[in-house]
Amino acid sequence: MDQMMLMMVVGGATFLISMILVFAFAGGNGMSRQARRRLEEIGAGQKVAAAAKPKSQNSARRRAESSGSKLIDALVNRLVPNPDLLRSRLAKTGFKITIFRYSAFTLMTMVVLFLTCYFVYSLSILLSLPVAFAGGLFLPHAIVGFLGKRRINKFMKTFPEAIELMCRGLRAGLPISEAIITVGNDSPDPVGKEFRGIADAMRVGQSIEDGLWDVAKRIDLPDFKFLIIAISIQRETGGNLAETLAGLANTLRKRRQIKLKIKAMSSEARASAWIIGSLPFVMFFLLWLANDGYVMKLIEDPRGAYMIGAGLTLIATGVGIMAKMVRFEI
Template sequence: MDGNFLLLMVLLMTLLGMAAMAISGPSASKATRRRVGLIRARHSGSHEAILEARMRKAISNRDTGTELKMLTSLVPNPENLTKRLRATGKKWTLNNYMLTCAGLALTLCAIMFIREYPPLLAVMISLAVGLGVPHMWVGRLIAKRVQKFTAKFPDALELMTRGLRSGLPIAETLGVIASEIPGPVGEEFKLITERIKIGKSMDQAMQETADRLDTPEFQFFVISLTIQRETGGNLAETLANLATVLRQRSQMKLKIRAMSSESKASAYIIGVLPFLVFGLISYINYDYMSPFYTPDPAGLFGLSLMQLIGIGGMCWMAIGAFIMAQMINFEI
């Protein structure tokens, strides 16, 4: 018991230290001087001051490599994880993500130690939750943002088509999309225009956005621009046809979602029902469900027979949910 208490205190102290590091930021004096410099550059009318402000913004947005320290050194492929964080549209860094994972794992581990669970089991479950839950949450944010981008992207192509037919150059139409289309589409096209202003070519700016979004719709758009630049042709007509194709793809996805909605609802009800009944019975008659909450030191990994049966049932339910999800996942 003394060893468990000492380990619990070490975990709590580590958690408090990580929370302090996450909350603490740069010094107030440096932040104040930086803001004053940006305000002066913004309100200065000289060309040199405007160019300097753009370069400062570009430098502040680049990767400095200072975030790849501490917990981030444990990540096997930090470039892919950084790309996923950027795809969410949030200003999250790799350090923030790893601190969140470690804090969640340490909190759950401390709670399980207080409940006197076996140390090996507590560490394994804490690591699984600490690494799995943030990964799933980031994936959910990426999917939601990509969905919003895909829904508004045909409108951006039609706006770009009208601008090209009215005689505007393609760079001006990109600026119009950035200012007129709300949501992720406007944000991404604004980043494209900013990259072009600081000296990058249009192909480089487009490809960086395509790599971050990783959607076939935007890849089609980049390929169309590349082919038109190499072979010539009516770009407005090409983009109009592309917008029509993307709308048809979106309609087909909506039809598939509508046809599979009944099966999804049934799967959600069947999947939630065992946990709901388990929680209600535990609340009504805790003594009857106490074997599920009481560890057995003589059992496998310190688990009782009821706990092993419950874990096995959850594994089979996870396999069934994965199979059903693959059955309604269609590539269009």
């Protein structure tokens, strides 16, 4: 009976992973090519259709983010609680990660964790299932959050320089549209990539404000929204936009200096936290090297598993509290 169950679980997991890979990479790419051809047709259309370009482009992009099958697309959008929020988080990473591929990776992670817990660590099904479910939801979410935060930090590092480059262009007599094109060509990614996208949108008939708000939805930064508001007010009422943007760039640079100063002042406390937090693991490793039989009693005894779990929970709680204490919003 155990052997039959083993064969059924392994066979089902293999089939599930194979189908996920096929739909995620084969079907998704086919739809992406179709969507790209549709976008090219829209871009090459007449000027009469230029006003409808943003809506058609967003619709085509949304279709490109779905799977190759309408049934699978409806299933994914029904299972995901908030597809728009997830789509926004995926866009922050800078990679072309569709909702379906994210869901496929989540399912694959759950299957791998379940097989690892059940067959490698010989845990029961009742324990393996919740561990696999929790890990499958947490790991992709944490990876996407890390990639998005890293890209936002890179964006903020070069964003003040991009604003100053825009200011120099405005003072030289360039219109705001040409200043945006200059920023896209001369700034490093991800700032340059986002501004090049705005320039491409303007070439096909989209307004500057709409292109900027599309970027604001992806990166979700208050400073970038302030830039959009300043440009919108200047285009409607006039005024010295260069001075306003110069003040914004100066504010962003001073804010970054304060963050670096706080990081330097709290470096000693963070180093102490790392040392204290790593001491239990270092001591466990040293004791294992000195006398492995003495240490293995803690692992082999069922009571030791509860003690290890309680200790890891307390360490994780302490690390989380200390991380909150040294995190400041400026």
